[in-house]
Amino acid sequence: MLIQRGLRRSNFYAGFWINVTVGVVGLWFAVLLFVPREDYDWRALPYFAFSGVVGTAAGRLFRVAAIEKVGAPVAASILNLSPLIATGLAIVLLSERVTFAILTGTLLIVLGTVLLSLSGKHVGFPARYLIYPFLGASCFGLVQIARKLGLSHAGPIFDAALNITAAMVAATAFVFASGNRRALVCDRASLLYLIGGGAAENTSVLLVIVALGLGDVSVVSPLAATAPLFVLLLAFLFPSGVHRLGWRVATGTLLIVLGAFLLMGPKPG
Numbered sequence: 001m002l003i004q005r006g007l008r009r010s011n012f013y014a015g016f017w018i019n020v021t022v023g024v025v026g027l028w029f030a031v032l033l034f035v036p037r038e039d040y041d042w043r044a045l046p047y048f049a050f051s052g053v054v055g056t057a058a059g060r061l062f063r064v065a066a067i068e069k070v071g072a073p074v075a076a077s078i079l080n081l082s083p084l085i086a087t088g089l090a091i092v093l094l095s096e097r098v099t100f101a102i103l104t105g106t107l108l109i110v111l112g113t114v115l116l117s118l119s120g121k122h123v124g125f126p127a128r129y130l131i132y133p134f135l136g137a138s139c140f141g142l143v144q145i146a147r148k149l150g151l152s153h154a155g156p157i158f159d160a161a162l163n164i165t166a167a168m169v170a171a172t173a174f175v176f177a178s179g180n181r182r183a184l185v186c187d188r189a190s191l192l193y194l195i196g197g198g199a200a201e202n203t204s205v206l207l208v209i210v211a212l213g214l215g216d217v218s219v220v221s222p223l224a225a226t227a228p229l230f231v232l233l234l235a236f237l238f239p240s241g242v243h244r245l246g247w248r249v250a251t252g253t254l255l256i257v258l259g260a261f262l263l264m265g266p267k268p269g
Contacts, residue, residue: 001234002200003064004072006193010186013175015064015194017184020057020171022198023164023205030206031161044159052166055143057174060167062136069129076231077112077256078133085141105262112255156209164202 007015066075175181186194204227 001072001231002193002197004067006190006197007068010190010194011183012064012068013180013183014186016061017171017175018194019060019064019198019201020164020168022195023202024168026202027161027164030157035155035158039155040158045162048159048162049166051143052163053170055139056163056167057170059136059139062132062139066133066136069132072231072235075133076227077252078130079137081137082141085138101262105259108255108259112252112259160205160209
């Protein structure tokens with residue numbers, strides 16, 4: 001919601017770059033505070049360089065573009081498809097079993113996505129703009145295997161710092177290569193909103209990593225997947241007037257969140 005407000009008088013290039021920059025500053029500060037120097041393990045660098053470029057840089061670029069094009073509630077809902085993409089890759093590449101919960105969760109997600117797609121003409125965006133959150137979800141789902149492999153070499157906070165640094169390099173290179181360096185300039189109000197959005201998002205990433213270190217993935221992941229519900233609540237309490245919140249958006253969001261819960265439930269074996 002903060003990013004959406006920051007984009008009113010700015011653009012997604014500035015929103016994307018500021019988001020990643022805030023993450024670099026915050027995570028390396030956390031590394032200096034909490035990670036002993038002897039625990040710095042650079043063997044994780046290749047895994048998190050890949051995940052930083054594909055998952056964080058590309059994923060957040062598409063996320064910010066999605067918020068600008070279709071609004072925060074719809075973007076958050078479709079970005080929650082990343083568990084479906086990760087599960088599909090695991091089934092195809094790792095030969096994991098297809099369960100009734102996976103089939104049911106997939107069906108609910110498809111229904112929710114159809115509702116969100118149909119909501120476009122009522123909310124005020126062309127259906128083709130849904131490609132942005134779909135691409136973001138694909139990036140976030142694709143890099144889970146690389147991150148899992150990288151975590152075997154170093155701690156989560158240090159790995160997250162490597163991840164966001166690679167994303168920062170990729171983000172800066174993209175902005176300069178695309179000739180949009182001047183697009184990084186924004187007014188003070190937009191800057192504060194975008195910094196706030198970056199701080200909130202990167203703090204949430206850090207808290208999820210800490211939670212994974214304290215509890216089971218089967219508990220943490222479904223709780224993290226409820227983010228679109230909070231976006232819906234905030235959109236209702238603090239309407240922006242840019243994208244109206246209708247019953248199709250609300251119902252589609254609820255279906256996708258429920259589907260994500262089923263996908264991330266107990267797995268056989």
